[in-house]
Amino acid sequence: MINVPTEDHSQPIAMPDYLIRHATLRQLQVFEAIVRHGNFTRASEELFLSQPTVSAQVKKLADAMGLPLFEQAGRRVKPTDAALELYEACRKIFDTLANLEIKIAEIKGIKRGRLRLCVVTTAKYIAPELLGEFSQTHQGVEVSLKVTNRDSVIDRIQVNEDDLYMMGQAPGDELQVEAYGFAPNPLVVMAPRDHPLVGRKKIPLSTIAQEPFILREPGSGIRDATLRKFSEAGLQLHIRMVLGSNEAIKHAVVGGLGLSALSLHTLALEGSDGPVAVLDVEGFPIQREWYLVHPKGKDLSPIARAFLEYAITSEPVIRERLEREWPGLIAAKPPAAKAKGRRPKSAVRRKA
Ligand code: PGA
Numbered sequence: 010m011i012n013v014p015t016e017d018h019s020q021p022i023a024m025p026d027y028l029i030r031h032a033t034l035r036q037l038q039v040f041e042a043i044v045r046h047g048n049f050t051r052a053s054e055e056l057f058l059s060q061p062t063v064s065a066q067v068k069k070l071a072d073a074m075g076l077p078l079f080e081q082a083g084r085r086v087k088p089t090d091a092a093l094e095l096y097e098a099c100r101k102i103f104d105t106l107a108n109l110e111i112k113i114a115e116i117k118g119i120k121r122g123r124l125r126l127c128v129v130t131t132a133k134y135i136a137p138e139l140l141g142e143f144s145q146t147h148q149g150v151e152v153s154l155k156v157t158n159r160d161s162v163i164d165r166i167q168v169n170e171d172d173l174y175m176m177g178q179a180p181g182d183e184l185q186v187e188a189y190g191f192a193p194n195p196l197v198v199m200a201p202r203d204h205p206l207v208g209r210k211k212i213p214l215s216t217i218a219q220e221p222f223i224l225r226e227p228g229s230g231i232r233d234a235t236l237r238k239f240s241e242a243g244l245q246l247h248i249r250m251v252l253g254s255n256e257a258i259k260h261a262v263v264g265g266l267g268l269s270a271l272s273l274h275t276l277a278l279e280g281s282d283g284p285v286a287v288l289d290v291e292g293f294p295i296q297r298e299w300y301l302v303h304p305k306g307k308d309l310s311p312i313a314r315a316f317l318e319y320a321i322t323s324e325p326v327i328r329e330r331l332e333r334e335w336p337g338l339i340a341a342k343p344p345a346a347k348a349k350g351r352r353p354k355s356a357v358r359r360k361a
Pocket of ligand 1: 129130131132157158159160176177178194225228229230231232272297
């Protein structure tokens with residue numbers, strides 16, 4: 010995708026053909042240094058050129074301009090009016106070229122460099138796959154992935170420790186962030202395959218509240234979303250166990266220790282006919298989204314921008330994969346999530 014300039018560039022601009030043919034950027038550089046220093050000697054020192062070379066460059070430039078650039082004022086030389094005009098033009102030209110160099114360096118930077126991604130515990134079921142696919146087209150990019158729970162992710166955002174954060178719910182008012190929704194993240198109730206509730210339709214939430222339940226640890230986003238769902242219905246869960254790992258919870262579910270609510274992504278490897286079954290519970294799935302987040306106003310590195318754009322454009326593929334395995338469990342983007350998830354204005358997909 011090409012970042013199309015916003016101004017109308019369909020009209021040709023006036024080309025300084027004569028100067029293009031007769032002046033060089035090197036001459037302009039020498040001239041700019043002389044005027045800035047007010048001194049030929051210092052200009053030659055700055056540019057590591059001999060004084061005769063500096064004088065020769067300025068003479069050629071004056072010939073190209075068709076006007077003298079310096080005049081004698083007592084024992085000193087001073088720039089002519091034409092030279093002062095030329096000096097202003099030089100500053101603009103070099104400013105534009107310096108900006109161009111930065112942009113080119115940024116584009117090159119996508120090929121090499123580091124992407125520091127910090128993700129909530131459950132995002133480990135989606136982040137490595139995305140990173141793997143991204144790395145295939147960005148071979149020189151070194152990736153570091155920190156996996157921790159929601160509370161620690163928020164702590165790390167506060168001190169701007171990583172390039173991007175992946176979370177199941179963007180931080181609220183406690184933090185000023187930009188959040189971009191990029192994939193569905195339904196939370197489902199899980200039971201062992203041989204549980205009597207498996208196969209039942211529209212199980213009331215109150216039935217689940219009576220079952221022994223395994224909950225994620227404090228600080229977990231899944232825990233918060235689950236507790237909120239039950240308390241909104243005026244119900245209290247019968248918590249049998251608290252575990253800090255999705256994998257441990259799945260094993261505990263299979264071992265008959267209780268039911269649990271986890272992200273559907275945690276079943277990515279076992280699929281829909283593994284030892285863990287998804288129950289049809291009223292009010293579930295809780296339709297959530299995955300977000301990529303960064304502190305508001307943060308200048309993303311080109312690699313981080315490229316990854317953000319990559320994740321956003323991967324949404325239909327991730328959605329389709331989930332829908333194929335679990336038809337009917339993935340809703341269209343919820344309106345609230347749509348409003349929160351924005352496209353990164355500055356993120357432009359670039360080929361490596
Ligand atoms: P968690 O967050 O892994 O910290 O529970 C995941 C989520 O919010 O979906």
